[in-house]
Amino acid sequence: MSDAASRKVLLTGASGVLGRFLAAELARRYPGLVLTDILPFPDKVLEGARFVQADLADAGRIAEITEGVDTIIHFGGVANEKSFETILPANIVGTVNVFEAARTNRARVIFASSNHTIGFHERDRKLGIADRVKPDGFYGVSKLFGENVGSFYFDKFGVESVHLRIGSALRKPTETRHLSTWLSYPDLLRMVVASIEAEKTGYALLWGVSANTRSWWGEDDAARLGYRAEDNAEVFADKVTADPDDPIARRFQGGSFTSQGYGRAPEGKS
Numbered sequence: 533m534s535d536a537a538s539r540k541v542l543l544t545g546a547s548g549v550l551g552r553f554l555a556a557e558l559a560r561r562y563p564g565l566v567l568t569d570i571l572p573f574p575d576k577v578l579e580g581a582r583f584v585q586a587d588l589a590d591a592g593r594i595a596e597i598t599e600g601v602d603t604i605i606h607f608g609g610v611a612n613e614k615s616f617e618t619i620l621p622a623n624i625v626g627t628v629n630v631f632e633a634a635r636t637n638r639a640r641v642i643f644a645s646s647n648h649t650i651g652f653h654e655r656d657r658k659l660g661i662a663d664r665v666k667p668d669g670f671y672g673v674s675k676l677f678g679e680n681v682g683s684f685y686f687d688k689f690g691v692e693s694v695h696l697r698i699g700s701a702l703r704k705p706t707e708t709r710h711l712s713t714w715l716s717y718p719d720l721l722r723m724v725v726a727s728i729e730a731e732k733t734g735y736a737l738l739w740g741v742s743a744n745t746r747s748w749w750g751e752d753d754a755a756r757l758g759y760r761a762e763d764n765a766e767v768f769a770d771k772v773t774a775d776p777d778d779p780i781a782r783r784f785q786g787g788s789f790t791s792q793g794y795g796r797a798p799e800g801k802s
């Protein structure tokens with residue numbers, strides 16, 4: 533990879549909650565930053581950056597706007613549990629379009645994956661990246677699709693990618709679950725910058741979580757990318773509210789995503 537300041541970086545999902553935060557921070561670090569989203573960018577585009585509106589599902593358009601980039605930060609897509617028909621174009625077709633663009637441009641992809649890839653693990657388990665995946669919906673399945681496309685594109689074409697299994701990226705934790713899943717904004721930024729600037733990443737999988745005392749997630753590829761989380765949700769422990777009174781959501785790591793439409797009989801009855 534080239535020197536940090538000469539990196540040609542493109543950020544998808546720029547008009548979203550995390551995208552807007554990253555857009556401002558990355559524009560300062562990477563001159564020529566390209567921002568893209570299907571929705572207009574709601575903020576002032578910082579000097580040196582530019583915004584282009586595009587649908588991730590439009591392969592031709594994605595090929596056009598990614599020409600010449602060497603790093604694609606892929607945060608765009610449906611970010612919640614929705615019907616498969618809603619998720620398919622943005623998260624499945626769109627992610628293939630992004631990896632194809634990376635292959636053509638020999639670029640690295642940094643992909644916003646999610647804790648909903650492992651949501652059906654019980655809360656008393658501490659996971660490493662080698663543990664079995666347990667998606668808790670079509671959204672989680674679509675994020676696993678992205679991780680797997682990354683694995684395939686590395687093995688077959690040498691396209692590097694870093695997959696961030698983001699927990700709860702919030703300014704502050706607000707409920708008990710977040711004491712385990714919180715990712716602070718400064719840690720998110722450090723993680724993205726480390727992923728951009730690492731000399732080599734190969735295929736890497738990281739837990740997108742701060743150094744929380746109660747974290748459910750441990751071993752990953754962070755150290756070999758030179759990244760270490762610094763914040764800890766525990767400092768907010770006396771300010772958060774109890775999780776919603778929902779036994780399924782309280783049992784599993786994916787929280788409320790696991791109980792949406794839950795159709796199994798109570799334990800011991802099936």
Ligand SMILES: NC(=O)c1ccc[n+]([C@@H]2O[C@H](COP(=O)([O-])OP(=O)(O)OC[C@H]3O[C@@H](n4cnc5c(N)ncnc54)[C@H](O)[C@@H]3O)[C@@H](O)[C@H]2O)c1
Pocket residue numbers: 544545546547548549550551568569570571586587588589606607608609610611612621622626644645646647697698699700701702
């Ligand atoms: N916020 C979190 O705590 C969290 C946790 C886990 C994973 N993530 C992932 O991080 C990323 C950003 O999350 P967020 O909270 O900012 O979500 P968000 O919904 O605010 O942002 C997603 C953006 O993607 C854009 N988008 C959707 N479909 C598109 C399409 N077809 N073409 C182009 N753009 C499209 C949306 O317009 C939106 O601006 C998402 O991929 C999400 O799945 C976030």
